[in-house]
Amino acid sequence: MDLKLMDVVGRQSHNCDILFRIIDIREINGQKIAILYGEDFRLIADAPYYDLIPINQTDRMRMTQEFRTLEEQSYRLFTQDVDLLKHRQEYEATDGYVKSFNYFQIPGKVLHLDGDPNYLKKCMDLYDKIGIPVTGIHCNEKEMPEKIGQLIDYYRPDILVITGHDAYSKAKGKMTDINAYRHSKHFVQTVREARRKVPHLDQLVIFAGACQSHFESLIHAGANFASSPSRINIHALDPVYIVAKISFTPFMERINVWDVLRNTLTGEKGLGGIETRGVLRTGMPYNPVPEE
Template identity: 40%
Template sequence: MKQGDLVIRKSYGGDVLFKIQEFRSTHAILRGVDYRLLADSPVADLEVASGQELIPYYLSNHPEMNKAMQRLKSQIAEVNREVPNPGAISQGSVPSYFELPGKVLHLDGDPMYLRKSLSLYGELKVPAEGYYVPEAGMAEALYRLLPQTNPDIVVITGHDGILKHRRNDVGNLSSYKNSHNFVNAVKVARQYEKNRDTLTVVAGACQSHFEALLQAGANFASSPARVLIHALDPLCIAAKVAYTSVKETVNIRDVISLTSSGLEGLGGIESRGSHRIGLPKSPYYA
């Protein structure tokens, strides 16, 4: 067994697929493959995942997220079809419009998830800048990055989880591995921009303290039922906000339905979209 191996925890019945991040004496630090979960485990409790054990994950999680991506792409395409083309209405006397979807600043505590997210933002044509930042450094990073990037949407995510010995005290922020770091980062974002309609904040990971994140100023957060969320769930919300008109409120049920974990995994408050149209469309506009 070595760093980078895909493993399951025998005592948990192999419920989640992990990658070994590092070894610490008789324990291993684990990162979820599909879920934003950071865990540690005795090496003796780990078993290298076999091909048979990998099948459920690739049959259930990946196709499910692929379907969510297709729904998201369809909704974005529908937005583009619904926007009236002033050029067509006036038979060419007025130049056609251009679009400005909301810009995303994505901070991720996992470099693998960050690369996947940035690739999908590109496919969805959502302007995005992404940075790998360990959860403990996210608040400090935002002090520098927010003025530099001037985003419409901030995603603050990575790994989290309820500490094993604190499962009976889920109301306490100290019972979580990284929720306090996410809360601190959200507070920095709100110091930068207090208006929740001007800057949309999406925060949290697996089992994060949902109520604390919303109280700190997040528009959308995980996890109301303290469940695991898919690695790409925060991206789904950010992309939907980016393509919802500034004249409209994001439909909470609609945006959460795009995620893998649903209302148990993510929730939020009424928030305006960030998509704008403009005139004229310059021949030099890409």
């Protein structure tokens, strides 16, 4: 068996329950070890090279069908929510449909930092499909704390996403010890740096974390929403559904946390947060630029 970087594999010892991509192969204490990134989950892991088996395209499609179905369901439920919000805003803007007003809406701008370029592309495709203004930047998790300040100054986002890969290791310490997590401390440092720039929770809404991340530390550092309360894996697209709900909720309305979580793929075991204002703004009149 000859496995190479970026091959999609499963772990035989775990019955191939999660699909991974090989991102590095190292020799540690005389044993060949592969460093793995989850294909659908924001999880980083390592495994003995001999424990891995390649997953062909046919098997990949079969094994990921459940996730594709969940993604479609989440997207459908989310678009229903957005349609309801738009109808309600149209009703209010037209004084109960009595008056005819031309109005426009400005959804919140998103700055999305992601430690995984493949996940970032998936998220950017979904942002585009939903219609959210976003800037996506691939950035190694360890470099995020030092780069976030200048990025906020330059892009001036309404919503900030700080994500990538993470994992809890029981061998490294108790669940309460942030040093037992692969990248939680880097996410926490990034949130703190962002809050030095914009301290107010409603002036910059922050989502932070990945699979099994130290939820409590991220919230205490200043995140509005974070993963993972029950230290479970979160889906690659979960951050998009959270910030999309915030982006399309009017700034005069508070968002109930459950309203944000219910259309995610992971739910309240993998995601949580605090009451937060929306960031959508409505204006009028709407004067479309005439075509030349």
